[in-house]
Amino acid sequence: MFAEDYDDQKTTPSYAKRWICIYPVYIDASCSLFQGRKISKHLCSDTPSAEEIAKSCEQLGFETLLESDKKHPRDNFRKGRIRVHLFNEQHKSLVSVIETRKQLLTKVSQCILEQRLKHGYKGNKTTMDDKTGQKGKNRAKRS
DSSP states (O other): BOOOOTTSSOOOOOTTTTSEEEEEEGBBTTTTTTTTSSSSSSGOBSSSSHHHHHHHHHTTTTTTEEEEEEETHHHHHHEEEEEEEOOOTOOOOTTTTTHHHHHHHHHHHHHHHHHHHTTTSSSSTTTOOOOOOOOOOSSSSOO
């Protein structure tokens, strides 16, 4: 269920109040943990949009609700919040492969990266391929 008809309302429908929230900053590789990122940078995608996240959640088999007027408290410039029906009333996952929020965020980020590669995304390098952040004795000196 891709419910964009709730965008103009100020309240979330009662059936979606217990669903989990996903903000784009949760899987954004350009954000720090302090800014709201929830998973490792090498698992994140590069500046995902709320629409991409909602489509990825639907591909994984979840019911979603896109609230385009909502913002993350630490990210005032990017709008969008996605509510996902991850658990039932007994707190059991609706999709057996994904049982936690972190697993959902990782799978959503992977789906976004796959969609971008399939459609020829010409942005920054995907963070899955970027392994240049070496630290310690063996790093190359910059000139």
